[in-house]
Amino acid sequence: MELEAAGISVRGPHAPMLHATSVSVADHQLVLLTGYPGAGHVAASLALSGRLKPDTGTVRLGGKSDLALLRRRVAVVDTPGITEPDDALPVQTVVGEELAIAGRKAGRKAVLEWLNEHDAAEHADKRFEHLPVAVRTRLLAELTVARPDVQVIVLTMPDRHGGDPHGWYELGRGLAADGYGVIVTCADASARLLDVKAARMGEIDQPDPIQVAPVAPVEPVIPIEEEEEEEVEAEA
Secondary structure (H helix, E strand, C coil), X not given: CCEEEEEEEEECCCCEEEEEXXXXXXXXXXXXXXXXXXHHHHHHHHHHCCCCCCCEEEEEECCECCXXXXXXXXXXXXXXXXXXXXXXXXXXXXXXXXXXXXXXXXXXXHHHHHHHHCCCHHHXXXXXXXXXXXXXXXXXXHHHCCXXXXXXXXXXXXXXXXXXHHHHHHHHHHHHHCCCEEEEEECHHHHHHHCCCCEECCCCCCCCCEECCCCCCCCCCCCHHHHHHHHHHHHC
């Protein structure tokens, strides 16, 4: 399903927050959307996800311009002042809140099991602000895709936390390989470091999204003994 924004802009109280921008992404695609660090990233994320109606332009998902549909299907991850967690909260509290939003079990046992399954049990009691940058971004993304209705993910300025951009870029590619459409807003410098052709805020003509191949299914390994038994049964 394609998310398509055509000429969207957002006015701020004193100056434009987002100049007219077009961008699109579909299943198994990844887009880096670059711009000067600041309010434009938040405005773009909220407009793309139906949480803010743009002053000009349209946002459509699957050809439909429906804010409720956008809010249900397009998730914003770690958006400053919107979906970023309270840094003072323990990791397990943040995970519990996100699992509850996803309609999943969110008691202490369920939270610890989820953290263990996602190789983060050691961080359960830490304040969220003390998570390593790569772990923070990964956990928030994985909690987001726990929501059954999500089809498109907008990851907002992961480079603002520092760290190696290759980490969140590979995370984005992994989500796209799983079938999501992924938009990551970031600074121009990050896209240059990654050597990726990026879309730009304030522009209409944009490069094509990055196409990511689906994850190949893992073939079950049959022990040699079982293979021999199956051959004997077939001969009989």
